[in-house]
Amino acid sequence: MNLRKNSRDASRQRAQRALAHDRQPRVSLIAIPLALLLTTAVLGKFGVNDLLSAFTFPGRLTGAALVAVAFIALLGTAAVMDHWLWHRFAHSGVVAFFSSFVAFLTNFLLLSELLENADVIGYKVLFGALTIGSAWAVVAVWRTLAVIPTPKRVATALLATVVIALGNFGYQNLYLPSQREVRPTIKLTMEKPVPSNDHKAFSVPVDITLENHSEVSFNVLGTELHAMAQQVSLSPKDRLRRQWRADAEKWETFERTNPLSRRELRQPGQLVEAQPWMRYGEPIGANDTVNARVVVQLPMDTQYDQVAFYASAHLARMDRVSVERLHFKCYSWDSRQVPPCVKQKRDSDSIIYESSLRENNAIDAETRDPRHIDVYWQFGTQGANIMETISTADDRYESQTETNDRYGIRIVETGPVERILWDIKGKK
Incomplete structure (x- = not known):
């Protein structure tokens, strides 16, 4: 009896795990495309505005980059749907993974910027949700990815190298020139x-x-x-040290800063x-x-x-x-x-x-x-x-x-x- 009962309990636990596994893609299928679509809309809006009205070339280049990321996020939405539902493109999982990672990285960087400088709470909440949603997309697609053209470790190393190279390029060619001190x-x-x-x-x-x-x-x-x-008059004899101190005590403003003179009385x-x-x-x-x-x-x-x-x-x-x-x-x-x-x-x-x-x-x-x-x-x-x-x-x-x-x-x-x-x- 005990063996039969244990067998029924094990079967029930396996059924519950299978049901949870079946539910996970349904939840992901709604939340992840929604996060990527919202990323497309928000980044596209910021990117177009920067592309058209930024004051400097680096600002317009940033706008173009945001528009590109918005397009990548939109492509990632379609790739996620194909990877889980349609199965028409052999490498849709790879496209979904890389697109989700680019969206996550961009959302994370913007969230860091907003947490430091933004005043509107709604945008902090929005980008916090988009960062979590795009991170969820990266993990979910990675776990369901069965085939990838190269080993995952190699792909991860390649992706990290690209991110570091882009960050270094932006720092050297965009950030540092904008911070260079100029003064007429x-x-x-x-x-x-x-x-x-x-x-x-x-x-x-x-x-x-x-x-x-x-x-x-x-x-x-x-x-x-x-x-x-x-x-300005001249003293007939040398002035004492305490008189120099009295002159120095008047240095409240630059215009009132007179020389500590041995003979001049100002x-x-x-x-x-x-x-x-x-x-x-x-x-x-x-x-x-x-x-x-x-x-x-x-x-x-x-x-x-x-x-x-x-x-x-x-x-x-x-x-x-x-x-x-x-x-x-x-x-x-x-x-x-x-x-x-x-x-x-x-x-x-x-x-x-x-x-x-x-x-x-x-x-x-x-x-x-x-x-x-x-x-x-x-x-x-x-x-x-x-x-x-x-x-x-x-x-x-x-x-x-x-x-x-x-x-x-x-x-x-x-x-x-x-x-x-x-x-x-x-x-x-």
């Missing part, structure tokens, strides 16, 4: 001062040259030139003139040069002994982000739409401009919340400066590192370029 330069040149006809004032012409020696274009977020004037610099020297929002082309001239006027009997010029330009790399339309927003002294970091600077005022931003690829543009940029043209008695912030509609601000690295904001500065005024004042 600014040069300041002062011309000979020109006295007025009545000899009561004089002007100092200043030539500004911005040179872009790279293959990258830029959008101008803002430019400024400001002149700081100082009174008063804090005062802003005498500040102005932009390029129109905001204008592009600067690759290998382009921009020239401008500004004129600073002072009275002949000025109390100052020297004047120092500073110039800067804040630019956005056009291969990282598109500044859609930079326009005037408000004044800091006449608006409540000012962030706390600007309100804290009570000794300076700001003219504020804003623009929406578009990122350089369709995936980021689709999966991240829209960003906009605010540009603050700041001025006060201690000098002039430009500052920018990038944020979302709900006031989530990007860090300075993210602003520089992801959005390609570059700050180009020069100065001080100093001019002694004693020879001019001696002619009055």
